[in-house]
Amino acid sequence: MTIDVAAAGPDRPIERLGDLLGSRKVVVLAGPGGVGKTSSAAAIAVGAALSGIRTCVVTIDPAKRLADALGIEHIGNDPVEIDAVGAGKLWAVMLDADATFDDLVVRYAKTEDQAGRILSNRVYQNLTRNLSGVQEYMAMEKLFELHNDRRFELLVVDTPPSANALDFLDAPRRLVSFLDNRVFRLIMSPGPAILRPVSFAARAVLKTISRVVGAEVVDEAVAFFQDFEGMEDGFRERAQSVQALLHEDATAFVLVSAPRGDTVTEALSFGEKLSGFGFAVAGVISNRHTPAFATGSRSAELETELEPLDRDELEANLARMELLRNSEESELIRLVADLEPPRVARVPLLDRDIASIEDLAQMARSLL
């Protein structure tokens, strides 16, 4: 299949992204940093709500004005209903990844004591920040929970920006294998936690590691793994359910990009990774396109209103924009030719920052 983007016209996508909304329950937006994923997610959600779909948008760290536009003030894991979206219903939630992980620990711990020990362990606190993809995975985890919430017909999920932004797809596996590590299994033979004898071989390894990192650090790591014992199963099952949800037909992945060389290259590698995990790219959003202006000759009125100096400056700027627009077109073609997505939305750059639901609705019109 060849897609002639140029023939599709400035704001007329091949198949409309909006068509996705009726048939899907979950739309996941992924893409490189700085391309407007969060505002795209918010705009899709506003557009869906306006068309009468009960929608919840899951965002991570939105810009202040965007959060204000959505009317969400605080980070927290409970969806907040947003007023003033016409007839539709819209909720938004600003994800707190740390709290989500903490909730899981509390859920799978056998006792309150066990949960308390884990939550205060510095190795655990570090894990939530440093295990690559954990934050992203927690977004998926939250998604799973919201998916079971009857209030919502559609969930729109923004994935956090990170160097390896698709880590969330692999994170459940990585998390489980981290918790399962056999070296630490060796350390933990059966018996009451406090009296547990550590095997001789494991002791030797630990002793050497202690020489490098100091004994307290090792003690804390061992304590963490001992406390976590028995909880892996819960985590594994949960991870499998999340994976299953992502693979359902009702879940769509949309790749967000911008028409710049390095961004398109990054987006293409995202696309490759997605298909590596067995996901199809249901659509592409190419954001922040320099708009095309139909620039006929200057009217006499315009001639009289502008100083020649101002006019020359504006003309020079327009000419540069036209050049830029041409190279953006070739970048979009490069992106689409390689990914062959069924839907492409080209979103023009706005001349202002998004500050209201109306701005989001406007963006939604070119998106959907």
Next chain:
Amino acid sequence: MAGKPPLKEAIESTSLLIVAGKGGVGKSTISAAAAIAAAGLGRRTALVGLAHSRPATELLQALGEEAPIMAAISPKLRIFELRPEEILIEYLEDHGMASLGRRLISTGVVSVVSTAIPGIRELLVLAKLKQMERSGEFDSIILDAPASGHLLTFLSSPKGLADIANVGLLRSQADDVQALLTDPSRSKLVLVTLAEETPVSETSQTYAQVEDQGAIALGPVVVNALQAPIRLSPQARKALASLAERDDRADAYRFVAAKAHLQEENLAELRRRLPGCRMARVPFIFSTGLGVEELAGLAEHLLSEVSDDH
């Protein structure tokens, strides 16, 4: 004070520059351009990327090109990509623990340890940079750092580790790295941003947090991808707004002017939030791909741009 170009000054006065910023602001591009600039000044330069945030492949390829423009620069410039696990193994070997190193690899415990122990991955990278700095092989080391969301974790790792590890080899490493980061003649942070809402607010926040924690000395802030300003009279602006409805060209002008105005507002906001901070302005490159020519052009700009701080 219209002083020396801010980035040139930072390059010449500091051995390690940590270049950081939000995703999409052109951090890797500025790192590469700064490295070319340093090499162009005759300094033996290392451009360092991390496995998780390495300079874009395109940039590396561009730098590897045998372009005439690079002839004088290439001999002075080396490119590294650091991986914490490899540094750990190398470190253990250097300290007579080669067999432990092999054992750690074969049991897969390296990744577990490096994930579980707070700050160890970051510390390993910083320790390696410290070693490079102390080796005397380089006059300038430019690090393309992790995205700013992870920057503070990265910079505070030696302190955090020193707090919990009282003894051991890593403790002494942590102390050495801390000494490197707190000496402004040895290291500085260069934040890269755009004159857009989110990058401006994130950069200001990061700047303030780094300053509060005294994590590292702050160098100039690089404002990337600036378009030429358009300063219309209020009267002209008004005329455009009223004509835009029925005149396409006026509408185009209005858009261009509004974008330029937004950029000025965001720049003013950045200045307001970071008073006294030196800023290096980098022009927008009207090209979607960045080859070695463009990078060399940026490098030249970084060396010549005179700061307009007050």
